[in-house]
Structures are given as C-alpha cells and as structure tokens.
Amino acid sequence: xxxxxxxxxxxxxxxxxxxxxxxxxxxxxxxxxxxxxxxxxxxxxxxxxxxxxxxxxxxxxxxxxxxxxxxxxxxxxxxxxxxxxxxxxxxxxxxxxxxxxxxxxxxxxxxxxxxxxxxxxxxxxxxxxxxxxxxxx
Numbered sequence: 001x002x003x004x005x006x007x008x009x010x011x012x013x014x015x016x017x018x019x020x021x022x023x024x025x026x027x028x029x030x031x032x033x034x035x036x037x038x039x040x041x042x043x044x045x046x047x048x049x050x051x052x053x054x055x056x057x058x059x060x061x062x063x064x065x066x067x068x069x070x071x072x073x074x075x076x077x078x079x080x081x082x083x084x085x086x087x088x089x090x091x092x093x094x095x096x097x098x099x100x101x102x103x104x105x106x107x108x109x110x111x112x113x114x115x116x117x118x119x120x121x122x123x124x125x126x127x128x129x130x131x132x133x134x135x136x137x
Contacts, residue, residue, distance in 0.1 A: 003120055005111055006102040008075030017109030028072040030097065035073060038096050042089060061086035087117055
C-alpha cells in the first residue's frame with residue numbers, strides 16, 4: 001500500500017484540480033534524463049536498473065518511480081512508503097524540477113507541502129488500521 005502522487009504538465013495558476021479546464025491537454029514536458037539526474041542528485045543510491053520502475057530506498061522511506069519510456073516524459077508517478085521525512089524529499093524534487101503534482105490525498109488535489117502533510121498523515125493512519133486488521137501488506 002502506497003501514498004501516490006502524479007507529476008504531469010498542469011496549467012499555470014491553478015489552485016485546485018477543479019481549476020483545470022475541461023479542454024486542457026497535458027503535454028510531454030520533461031526530458032527523462034533531467035528527471036533521472038535530479039533524482040540521482042537527491043538520492044545517489046537510486047536503482048535505475050528497470051527503465052520504467054526506478055526505486056529509491058533509504059532507512060526513512062522508499063519510493064517507486066513509475067515512468068514511461070516516452071522522451072520527453074508526459075509525467076510520472078511516485079509510489080511512496082515510509083515516514084514523514086519523505087515529504088521534504090518530494091518537495092525538494094519538485095522544486096528542482098520546477099513541477100507541480102496531483103496529490104489525491106490533498107483537499108485541493110494538488111501537492112502542497114502543508115496540505116499534503118495532512119493528507120499523508122491521514123494515509124498513514126489508514127495504512128496502520130488496515131495493517132492491524134489484515135496483517136502486513
């Protein structure tokens with residue numbers, strides 16, 4: 001079970017996902033090499049051995065990066081497990097790439113450090129309830 005965030009081209013100035021125009025057509029927007037280089041700068045221990053599933057593992061958290069082979073990339077997803085320390089990592093990654101992201105756990109639907117922290121904490125509580133009831137996932 002993971003906390004999932006989706007990075008894609010988003011319109012400038014939106015405050016919620018409801019602000020995305022119905023006719024908005026997301027475009028490929030980032031070179032794969034730039035995404036990989038930025039992740040490598042932040043997490044040099046990242047496993048890039050699978051072209052479409054990069055794995056970031058450290059004692060505090062793990063992230064699976066699901067990225068298509070298209071170049072430039074139309075976007076990618078982060079499948080996150082672990083503690084709150086991951087929020088700083090994700091925020092720094094987005095800052096360095098100059099991107100915004102969809103966060104279904106946020107009340108706006110967009111990744112925002114503080115609002116996403118609240119969504120992440122709700123996800124952690126849910127994960128703990130499920131794990132207690134059903135055993136490790």
